[in-house]
Amino acid sequence: MTVFHGVIAFLIAQRFAELWLARRNTARLLAVGAVEHGARHYPLFVVLHASWLAALIVAAPAEGAVNPWLFAVFVLLQAGRIWVIASLGPYWTTRVIDVPGAPLVRRGPFRFVRHPNYLIVIGEIAVVPLMAGLVEVAAVFSVLNLALLAWRVRVENAALALRRQD
Numbered sequence: 001m002t003v004f005h006g007v008i009a010f011l012i013a014q015r016f017a018e019l020w021l022a023r024r025n026t027a028r029l030l031a032v033g034a035v036e037h038g039a040r041h042y043p044l045f046v047v048l049h050a051s052w053l054a055a056l057i058v059a060a061p062a063e064g065a066v067n068p069w070l071f072a073v074f075v076l077l078q079a080g081r082i083w084v085i086a087s088l089g090p091y092w093t094t095r096v097i098d099v100p101g102a103p104l105v106r107r108g109p110f111r112f113v114r115h116p117n118y119l120i121v122i123g124e125i126a127v128v129p130l131m132a133g134l135v136e137v138a139a140v141f142s143v144l145n146l147a148l149l150a151w152r153v154r155v156e157n158a159a160l161a162l163r164r165q166d
Helices: 003-031 039-059 068-091 116-131 135-165
Strands: 035-037 096-098
Touching (some): 003 039, 003 068, 003 116, 039 116, 039 135, 068 116, 096 135, 116 135
Antiparallel strands (some): 035 096
16 A cells, blocks of 8 residues: 555545534534525535545556655645634534524634635645646646535625624
8 A cells, every 4th residue: 555545545534534523513503503504515515525535546546655745735734624623623514504693713723714624625635636646636626626615605604694693
């Protein structure tokens, strides 16, 4: 197994763990009166990420080293992901879930940027394939991800605007 195959295995395990955590947090939030926004686009994210992982598996070189600089960027992105999840705590989910009356999270990376997790995912979708020289995979999935995120950010911003009016 190459380092790149190890990265793919890590990402698959990470995504399953995140889905478990997200489902748990989502159920808890909905139980206390939270509302989901933009549920229609959620399956598209699942398909996008599953397809990206599948493309990485199919296109992964049988041998060869990964770019060490891009691997270092990947490690930093993973640290950022953990920072986001820890900062949101029980509010972190993979869906747009709003708890009316709850204060907006303004700690951690949210002090600096409005949607830090999306920036991390943008970086990850580009950096991981580029580590192994898979320029086409990085380009195609980056464009698809940006298109989907444009929709998602509009939905999330609208939900957050409603909360500010409470």
